[in-house]
Amino acid sequence: MNSESRVQPLRSSQRERIADLLQLAYPGEVPALELAQESLQYSARVKELRDAGWDIRNRVEIVGSRKFGYFRLVHKPSASPTMPPTPLPLFPTGGVQ
Secondary structure, eight states, X not given: OOTTXXXXXXXXXXXXXXXXXXXXXXXXXXXXXXXXHHOTTHHHHHHHHHHTTOEEEEEEEEETTEEXXXXXXXXXXSSSOSSOOOOOOSSXXXXXX
C-alpha cells in the first residue's frame, strides 16, 4: 500500500492507530505489513488490544516459501472503554491565571 492511499489514523498512540486500522477495515483484514508501518512491535499492540477485550483473529497465508500475515477484528468490547483516557497536559496552553 503506498503512502498516498494510506488511511490517516485518528489517534496518536501505536495501539490506537492499530485499533483504528482494524476498525476501518472491518469486517475485512489488515495485512501485517500495514500494521508494521504503524509499529514494528505490532504483535505487542495487538496483544494489548486483546487483553482489553478486543476479539482479533489472525491468519497466515503461505505462498510458495513466503508467509503473509493478516489480522481481522471480530468485535471490540462494548461495555468497557476501548482505550485508556488521554491524560491532561501538565501545563495548560492557556497561560497562567
